[in-house]
Amino acid sequence: MVETIGNTAEGNMIINVGPQHPATHGVLHLVITINGETIQKVEPHLGYIHRSIEKMCESLTYRQFIYVTSRMDYLSAHINNHACALCVEKGLQIEVPTRAQYIRVIMDELTRIASHELWWGAMAMDLGAFTPFFHAFRERESINDIMEETCGARLTMNYMVPGGVMQDIHPDFQRKVKAFIQQFKSKFSEYNEMVTGNIIFQNRMKQVGVLSAEDAISYGCSGPAARGSGVSCDIRKIYPYEIYNTLEFEEVLETGGDSFARYMVRLNEMHQSIKIIEQLIDNIPEGDFQAKTKAVLKLPKGEFYQRVETARGELGVYIVSEGGTTPYRIKFRSPGFSNLSVLDHIARGSKLGDLVAMMGTLDLVIPDIDR
Amino acid sequence: MFLKEYIKEVYSAVKSLLVGMRRTGYYFTHHKEIITQQYPDNRATLHLPERFKGEVVMPHDNNNEHRCTGCTACELACPNGTIKVVTKFDVTPEGKKKKAVDKLVYHLELCTMCNLCVEACPSDAIKMAQTFEHSVYDRNMLTKILNNPGSKIMEGVE
Amino acid sequence: MWSLSEIAHTIHEWLNTTFNSTLATLIEMVVAGIAVISLFALLGLVLVIMERKVSAWIQIRLGPNRVGPKGMLQSMADTLKLLVKEGLTPNGADQFLFNLAPFIAMIVAMLLMAPIAFAKDFQLWDLNIGVLYVSAVSSIMVISILMAGWSSNNKYSLMGAMRSGAQIVSYELSAGLSLLSIVVLTGSLQVSEIIQSQSNGWWIFKGHIPAIISFVIFMIAVTAETNRAPFDLAEAESELTAGFHTEYSGMKFALFFLAEYVNVFIVCAIGATVFLGGWMPFHIGSWEGFNHIMDFIPSSIWFFGKTFFLIFMIMWFRWTFPRLRIDQLLNLEWKYLLPISMVNILLMTAIAILGWHF
Numbered sequence: 064m065v066e067t068i069g070n071t072a073e074g075n076m077i078i079n080v081g082p083q084h085p086a087t088h089g090v091l092h093l094v095i096t097i098n099g100e101t102i103q104k105v106e107p108h109l110g111y112i113h114r115s116i117e118k119m120c121e122s123l124t125y126r127q128f129i130y131v132t133s134r135m136d137y138l139s140a141h142i143n144n145h146a147c148a149l150c151v152e153k154g155l156q157i158e159v160p161t162r163a164q165y166i167r168v169i170m171d172e173l174t175r176i177a178s179h180e181l182w183w184g185a186m187a188m189d190l191g192a193f194t195p196f197f198h199a200f201r202e203r204e205s206i207n208d209i210m211e212e213t214c215g216a217r218l219t220m221n222y223m224v225p226g227g228v229m230q231d232i233h234p235d236f237q238r239k240v241k242a243f244i245q246q247f248k249s250k251f252s253e254y255n256e257m258v259t260g261n262i263i264f265q266n267r268m269k270q271v272g273v274l275s276a277e278d279a280i281s282y283g284c285s286g287p288a289a290r291g292s293g294v295s296c297d298i299r300k301i302y303p304y305e306i307y308n309t310l311e312f313e314e315v316l317e318t319g320g321d322s323f324a325r326y327m328v329r330l331n332e333m334h335q336s337i338k339i340i341e342q343l344i345d346n347i348p349e350g351d352f353q354a355k356t357k358a359v360l361k362l363p364k365g366e367f368y369q370r371v372e373t374a375r376g377e378l379g380v381y382i383v384s385e386g387g388t389t390p391y392r393i394k395f396r397s398p399g400f401s402n403l404s405v406l407d408h409i410a411r412g413s414k415l416g417d418l419v420a421m422m423g424t425l426d427l428v429i430p431d432i433d434r
Numbered sequence: 435m436f437l438k439e440y441i442k443e444v445y446s447a448v449k450s451l452l453v454g455m456r457r458t459g460y461y462f463t464h465h466k467e468i469i470t471q472q473y474p475d476n477r478a479t480l481h482l483p484e485r486f487k488g489e490v491v492m493p494h495d496n497n498n499e500h501r502c503t504g505c506t507a508c509e510l511a512c513p514n515g516t517i518k519v520v521t522k523f524d525v526t527p528e529g530k531k532k533k534a535v536d537k538l539v540y541h542l543e544l545c546t547m548c549n550l551c552v553e554a555c556p557s558d559a560i561k562m563a564q565t566f567e568h569s570v571y572d573r574n575m576l577t578k579i580l581n582n583p584g585s586k587i588m589e590g591v592e
Numbered sequence: 593m594w595s596l597s598e599i600a601h602t603i604h605e606w607l608n609t610t611f612n613s614t615l616a617t618l619i620e621m622v623v624a625g626i627a628v629i630s631l632f633a634l635l636g637l638v639l640v641i642m643e644r645k646v647s648a649w650i651q652i653r654l655g656p657n658r659v660g661p662k663g664m665l666q667s668m669a670d671t672l673k674l675l676v677k678e679g680l681t682p683n684g685a686d687q688f689l690f691n692l693a694p695f696i697a698m699i700v701a702m703l704l705m706a707p708i709a710f711a712k713d714f715q716l717w718d719l720n721i722g723v724l725y726v727s728a729v730s731s732i733m734v735i736s737i738l739m740a741g742w743s744s745n746n747k748y749s750l751m752g753a754m755r756s757g758a759q760i761v762s763y764e765l766s767a768g769l770s771l772l773s774i775v776v777l778t779g780s781l782q783v784s785e786i787i788q789s790q791s792n793g794w795w796i797f798k799g800h801i802p803a804i805i806s807f808v809i810f811m812i813a814v815t816a817e818t819n820r821a822p823f824d825l826a827e828a829e830s831e832l833t834a835g836f837h838t839e840y841s842g843m844k845f846a847l848f849f850l851a852e853y854v855n856v857f858i859v860c861a862i863g864a865t866v867f868l869g870g871w872m873p874f875h876i877g878s879w880e881g882f883n884h885i886m887d888f889i890p891s892s893i894w895f896f897g898k899t900f901f902l903i904f905m906i907m908w909f910r911w912t913f914p915r916l917r918i919d920q921l922l923n924l925e926w927k928y929l930l931p932i933s934m935v936n937i938l939l940m941t942a943i944a945i946l947g948w949h950f
């Protein structure tokens with residue numbers, strides 16, 4: 064049991080950041096040992112929002128369990144659902160229609176942009192600038208409207224089903240996405256004006272929370288947190304799923320390893336996502352949006368694993384099937400958990416204000432860490 | 435030279451701050467950029483997409499007839515036990531017993547609007563409504579019976 | 593024409609003819625005290641609604657718009673809410689200091705009202721060391737913050753208070769030096785004389801580039817001194833939840849809140865007085881006609897216009913910039929602002945001696 068009150072024997076102060084704290088964006092509990100303003104140790108405490116999603120999934124059928132995964136990393140709900148759908152399809156060996164694949168990838172990338180938009184606003188808010196939050200929400204709102212029109216929900220869509228997508232795209236979908244791309248491109252320079260170029264912001268981010276490539280690998284970091292350190296780990300490139308191998312996009316890499324590098328990775332990723340959507344949006348092929356599947360899905364006996372790249376990193380879905388209608392065991396490899404584990408390593412010796420910046424650039428979503 | 439560097443640094447720092455201030459100043463003076471919607475006031479013009487998943491409803495036609503056969507496909511599809519189908523046996527004119535829905539109990543408080551029941555329904559008896567103001571003072575009011583009292587199944591729906 | 597100084601003069605005359613001089617002075621003191629307190633309340637209400645509207649418009653929102661016409665009575669409703677809230681004192685807190693701290697913050701803010709000239713010949717106390725008085729008294733503010741932070745028995749509060757202490761003590765220097773550079777030109781610390789010396793043009797225009805530099809430094813330093821973003825490390829809600837007033841609630845919190853806004857008003861009033869001529873209308877050298885037209889605008893409007901412009905600047909800063917880190921904050925002061933203002937005061941002295949200013 065870790066001491067959470069008072070002072071340490073060396074006279075350092077122990078501070079509890081969270082579970083109710085404006086910087087943790089959820090119920091993360093960090094026990095910080097601090098000497099003046101300098102951080103000596105960070106111990107994350109988890110479990111405040113544990114809902115035992117993995118256990119819940121064991122009692123749900125292969126169609127039903129997908130909706131629960133929206134509640135893990137709620138900012139990339141689509142991509143979570145996508146991973147589960149892919150894993151089930153792998154087990155059933157279903158060929159997904161091309162149209163469905165296109166729709167899925169467009170939705171994934173829209174989700175990624177929406178997630179990064181929210182992260183950008185929250186990140187700036189962590190550093191004390193409130194205005195960017197509202198400006199980020201303006202663009203995110205456009206994506207949410209697109210989602211609402213096609214999927215019927217704004218955050219937990221449950222749009223991916225084994226075999227394709229639940230409904231065909233709305234007739235207005237393509238026009239709206241193109242309008243969003245225009246909006247995004249016209250507003251993006253403002254992001255740089257308000258935050259990226261700002262000297263205070265740059266000083267807060269550069270040379271802060273430096274994570275070396277070796278450490279990123281050994282701590283199991285993935286996603287923008289690792290790519291900021293120069294570790295190539297984009298699942299869309301390394302283990303392409305759906306139609307990603309036919310698409311032209313770059314894996315965004317920065318070599319700085321500091322908070323600013325992670326920040327730049329995410330900003331540039333938004334551009335790459337826009338690039339992917341631009342390639343697809345006019346070329347969605349005609350056809351079915353869903354493959355014909357049986358009413359009751361039964362995965363053959365065996366183990367199935369599928370990984371995808373969510374907005375936060377590598378999400379792995381591992382299904383053990385005994386041949387029944389429900390999984391025997393499900394395990395999610397969530398990106399947030401591994402990324403959080405690196406916090407203590409990079410925060411030691413930096414100032415309290417930097418801890419907030421680091422948590423911001425690791426882009427922690429607490430329900431994803433706890434599940 | 436040290437002094438030149440110093441002045442350059444100060445200049446670029448001040449410039450970056452002024453660029454940001456210009457941008458926020460633009461928004462301060464341009465009120466047409468405001469995106470706030472004044473929600474309860476704009477109810478009349480509020481448009482929700484037709485696919486928006488607000489709650490599960492069972493459409494009835496003018497003769498108080500619905501399309502539900504009581505097959506319990508929705509109940510089986512639901513991950514949360516939101517839907518409970520209570521069946522009864524109707525007697526057809528030929529004197530045969532036929533299974534029919536007595537009550538389709540819907541627990542709105544448990545529903546996650548995942549749309550799986552609507553997908554599962556073989557006779558398109560239920561659909562998602564666009565209502566979203568679900569707050570009530572008593573939890574019991576969230577348990578709804580979807581089929582109207584005295585309603586019966588439409589002709590020709592099997 | 594009605595002006596504030598005439599009203600004050602009429603009241604003074606009437607009191608002196610009705611009562612004996614001692615009693616008249618006493619009554620005047622009470623009247624002045626009530627006037628300051630009501631100005632406080634009014635400033636609190638106006639500045640809070642102003643801040644909320646400014647932030648809303650910058651953040652593409654509407655801001656308060658329900659209470660009163662266009663939401664202008666929102667801050668009244670907020671005050672009412674804070675008044676009826678329970679003022680908790682934590683168990684482990686030092687009861688006496690904890691309850692004293694907000695009042696010290698308020699008293700300091702009230703003391704600072706004394707030498708401010710709100711309009712022509714309308715000043716509570718035109719003491720001959722006005723500028724010195726302001727910079728001296730405003731540093732007492734840090735005591736209330738330290739007191740609040742220490743007595744709360746909360747680590748967040750303590751850290752906020754220590755940050756604030758380091759910050760205010762450092763930024764006093766540049767604020768003082770930048771004021772001093774104008775004092776060099778004026779040759780007087782008296783507020784009324786500083787204003788009078790700007791009758792043919794404000795110092796920010798007359799004092800060449802050094803005056804502009806010291807104005808900029810002054811604005812940065814007072815933003816830091818009043819603990820406003822981007823220097824709001826004492827409260828830093830994303831790091832320290834609410835800093836030194838984490839444990840305060842109800843009216844005690846409201847007093848801190850009010851003191852912050854009144855302090856902003858005061859420092860902006862000082863800035864307006866020293867750099868922008870206080871109540872002095874906008875005059876250009878010998879353009880008699882133009883100056884005459886400008887004189888038609890009442891002096892109080894000039895004063896409040898300039899002050900509120902500066903307040904708007906400070907609010908603009910707050911809603912644009914991210915927060916600095918504590919070491920960067922001190923670096924900014926000691927590595928940039930202080931050397932620059934020292935060189936600047938040297939330049940200013942040279943200008944004053946050579947008589948290059950207008």
